[in-house]
Amino acid sequence: MRRILFPLIFGLAGLGVLVSLGVWQMQRLAWKNDILAEIETRIAADPVNLPAAMSKENDKYLPVTLTGEMEPGEIHVLVSVKQVGAGYRIIQSFSADNRTILVDRGFVPTSAKQAERLTGPMEITGNLHWPDEIDSYTPEPDIDENIWFARDVPNLAAALGTEPVLLIARSQTDPGVTPLPVDTAGIPNDHLQYAITWFGLALVWAAMTGYFLWRNRTPAKSEEQ
CATH class of the missing domain: 1.10.287 (Helix Hairpins)
Incomplete structure (x- = not known):
């Protein structure tokens, strides 16, 4: 034993x-x-107006509808989309109600990087987001070629002169731009x-x-x- x-x-x-x-x-x-x-329920909720004061803790994924003007000038964030390949997220500034924030309009293939896109008055529906995409391996943006490697909201806001707030569009803002709306697929x-x-x-x-x-x-x- x-x-x-x-x-x-x-x-x-x-x-x-x-x-x-x-x-x-x-x-x-x-x-x-x-x-x-809970996140999916929040993402799919009815959109509201842009809050007067916003924070990552309280307003992440909040659905919002804005009526205003898409400003000219854009930043290209390099991404890859399944079954499509490499391309860019189009980030621009959007002015509404005497405020200017960032808008992620969606995806374009690399061949459409320099294509002209609609600007001016429009209505956008999307979700507020503060992506966490920066780590020690993220390269610095190539300013000369206008290629960024992450949606670094504070630096994007500084580059475009907006509030450090990003709206991910889920409505179409241009026929050549495919929206990449917020979802839970990227959450481990x-x-x-x-x-x-x-x-x-x-x-x-x-x-x-x-x-x-x-x-x-x-x-x-x-x-x-």
Whole structure:
């Protein structure tokens, strides 16, 4: 009995840890799904007027409708769209109600980088957003070629002379620009994969523990015979 007691305790302890990690990831999955559902509900809500004061904490994903004027001059943010390829997000300034904010009009292919686009009076519906796209690997923008590599809202606002507020259009603002509206597809939710991994490791651990215990009992049986 002493031959297998320590391996048994060790095996059960390891199994308990792996199973508890899998259960924890399932709890995290439920929590994340609730958050994503809340975000999707907020994104799809009826649009409102632009708030007088805005913040990332209170107004992220807020649906807004603006009537005003699209200003000339644009910034191109390099992106890649599935099944389409490389292109640019078109960022411009938009003036409404004596305020000027940034608008992400959507996507154009690289061949349409220099195409003329509609400006002037228009109505736009979209969602306020403060994308988190900057890290230590993000290159500095190529100002001469007008190529940016992330939607860095404060720097975009400084470049175009607007408030540091970005509206992601979900309505069409130009026939040649495809809107890329806000959604939850880019929000990581890998908890199910993590849970499967932990439960899979628990299964392997249990099998290896059982095999080790069986191997340890075999000599003892032989000696008794």
